[in-house]
Amino acid sequence: DSGVTQTPKHLITATGQRVTLRCSPRSGDLSVYWYQQSLDQGLQFLIQYYNGEERAKGNILERFSAQQFPDLHSELNLSSLELGDSALYFCASSPRGREGYGYTFGSGTRLTVV
């Protein structure tokens, strides 16, 4: 157990639907990062939050959005799902303000769009 909790572990949904992925960071970590991993694109950075505020944005589609709540958990919302959105979605956390430390990853949510 890495200390980063992601739910659900697996999700199967139909095209056009909307899903919410949830992440609880490791205790004490203020930064949360979302990554998408697919066979053809590899690990793609989506978005970073620090203490409730968006800090960096990567290759995140307009159909995707995220937020970090006061208790520091984060949610990634994926809407109007397409077959190509099928991937592993990882959340990671790090202790912001202490640069140069590794990320702690959760075990991921495997999303299958059918």
Place this chain on the structure above:
Amino acid sequence: SQQGEEDPQALSIQEGENATMNCSYKTSINNLQWYRQNSGRGLVHLILIRSNEREKHSGRLRVTLDTSKKSSSLLITASRAADTASYFCATEQGAQKLVFGQGTRLTINP
């Protein structure tokens, strides 16, 4: 876009042998990190080397960094079956977000 490019893409060796993976990157970095991923699971942080460091050790792992060539290598000595996994290098630039390479798939044969 990917910052790091790992080489080789796949590596298969016998148990007990050493495994070397290389990573090249394009821009200035704060640090470079290596991660391991077992099939379909989350990534595990292995080691971090800062831009002002040239070599770092952790157990059976040895990492080197050459900022003039924008390259790094990860050496795993005395490999074990449990080392079978994908290995990723990741670079941290100014905004404290990691950019990952495509990874090297390492297979240790018993």
